[in-house]
Amino acid sequence: MSLGARLQSKSAEYQKSQGDLALLVDKKTRLDTQLSENEMVKKxxxxxxxxxTIFKLVxxxxxxxxxTEARTNVETRLDFIRGETKRVDTQIKxxxxxxxxxxxxxxxxxxxLPASSGAISN
Structure with missing residues (x-):
């Protein structure tokens, strides 16, 4: 594989990883929002x-x-969101x-690249 082709391939991999990181950061932001909302409900x-009386939208x-059921549901959701946040943080890192x-x-x-093109012209 030529140097130019390797450079192009690595550049494409880098751009894909940047896109993956952007998606993970977006997911983390959504999880943080959900965590905040559920903590407000708990308060x-x-x-x-x-x-x-507590009402649930169905x-x-x-x-x-x-x-009791509503409190348990919120606690369960909070635990799940915290776990997902840790997982996404690890993926981001x-x-x-x-x-x-x-x-x-x-x-x-x-x-x-310049070194190899310079060697060719000499």
Whole structure:
């Protein structure tokens, strides 16, 4: 494979990894938003008395829900979101490390490019 072809291939890999990183960052942002929303719901539950009624939106209808069940659902959601956030954080870190390696490979290939074209012209 020629140096130019390798450079083009590595450049395409680098761009793909950049796209992957952008998707992961977007996913992390959505998870952070969901976490914040669910934490607000949990705080609101702390202000409820046993006499308050909680409703759950099921399709277009509000259905009464047991407070204990609602609290459990929110806690379960929070645990899931926190787990997903940790997983995505790890993926972001790994992708950033991969990007750095690919960037160094590209720089190395680009440094070889003028040297090889100079050798051809001599």
């Amino acid at each position: 609101e539950f702390d202000n409820l008395t046993p006499n308050n 399709g277009p209808v509000l259905v009464p829900q047991d407070q 790994d992708t950033e490390e991969e990007l750095e390696k690919k960037k160094l490979e590209l720089v190395d290939l680009q440094a070889q």
